[in-house]
Amino acid sequence: MICYYYYDAPTYLFFAPDIPELLYYSHIPATILALLVGIFVFVNNPRNLLNKILLSIALSFSAITVINLVTWTSIESSAIIFSWSLFGPLQGIISVLSIYFIYVFLNKEDVSLKIKTVFSLLLLPTFLFAATNLNLSGFDLAWCDSFQYEGDFYSNYYNGLGFLAILWTSILLARKYKGATRELKKQILLMGVGIESFLLLFFTNFALGDYLATIKFVEDSRLELYGFFGMGIFMVMIGVLIVRFRTFNVGMIASQAILIALLILTISQYTFAESITSIVLTSITLLFTAIIGFILLRSVRKEIKQRTELEHLTQKLAHANEKLKELDKLKSEFVSIASHQLRSPLTAIRGYASLLTDGTYGKLPAKATEALERISESSKNMAYSIEDYLNVSRIESGNMKYNYSDFNLKDEAEKVTDDLRSQAIKQGLGLIFRTNLKSRGVVHADIGKTVQIIQNLINNSIKYTPKGSIKVLVRDDVVKKRIFIDIEDTGIGMNEKTLASIFGKFERASNANSVNTGGTGLGLFVAKMMAEAMGGGITAHSEGDGKGSRFTIELPLAM
């Protein structure tokens, strides 16, 4: 406080002629800044707990500013004693609120009742003993900084609360920092610098200022005035968090508040700008701050608008994606259920049709036998199609199971070829089987699926070859440990465009229908997927439309 032993008494409550210039400069801008940020953040989203706590910190800080100004400038003894006694409770409140603030900032939710009880218990003594001699027994106007009237225990307690807040918030921030994402780390760092600058400067300067004045190391407790600058740093960090990270969920309005605060900060320099030069310099600074601030505000507004639009779009996209996934799952389920239910009646149809053709129910007229053969043929094709659908849905849902064993691929390929020969001959086609093996031709794969793949490819060749022949060749490469089955035909062939697409789902060449109308376009897709899952693959070659095709199945040799 000011010693009126040396100085003139104040004209009004606050404005004494002889008090240090620093007093107004340190108190007023920081307080206005805190109040502006606090109020704007709060007004923008009053229900947000973090915003409420920030406003409470700003209000408590402002209250300390006012009482500090009163103790520094007033000569009204009742005003001084009242203000001085309030330091303890207010510093206590700021300490506890700061810890509360960091908890909510980091966890995005309120603290537990247990922690709230601890907060209340910590605060209680500062309130209980505020109006007693334990806090302040009196003061001595003649000796301005007469701290010997302050109770040691009480002042150590509330100063201790300040240091507890520093420790507590640092630990909370450091713990969260460890496991945080890069983006969150930046936010924690900004908040850490802000809150710790505020608390450290505030509490250290108050404690140190009082102590040094008490031991008469310095003339008065002027050092405490520097403590108020920390609030400025804190608020600037909050400002950066608001503008850069939208931490407090406030947009433009807070950026405007920060700009106004900056302008006020600059204007307040007029309070101690005595010479013309400093007035001119302050005016230039003010002009620059206003121009840069205005430009900044415009870019912030643009950025906020873009970000809001982007967030909106991202949300919509995520929603659409979710829906698509759901639909895809439903589709797979539907295909699987429908196919299963089609399979059983079809088996019955095929069974009875073959019983009828076999003559189990008596001899049938030739026309009826012909019709029955058509029924058998069509239902067989239908069964193949259903099997294809089921396989696609199994592949897509990841439910395709493979039973691995060692078997001779050459033998299996030969069997399949023999089985299909009668069908080929019926269509006037030759079907030849050849081998060129250096190994025994043993593979480690799923035998059922491998047979299905070979069947599928030879069947295709029969389907898409109007005349000529089909050659099946089993060969191997023992160095590369691979075995191949070439299925070569003299059929409709494929052009480059067809070659590029046939392994896709539901892909059929435009010339396919002219020879065969019964396909689904799924056979090759399923075959390739299965061959790949077993460590192999399928490739197709053709010189062009009408020039025949060659499909090659490849699998790893088991040696």
Ligand code: ADP
């Ligand atoms: P689907 O035979 O049921 O149409 P696939 O997936 O088995 O379905 O075959 C896809 C397409 O590849 C066929 O529609 C056809 O256009 C072409 N294709 C397959 N095998 C041959 C072949 N051996 N010769 C010419 N084209 C073929």
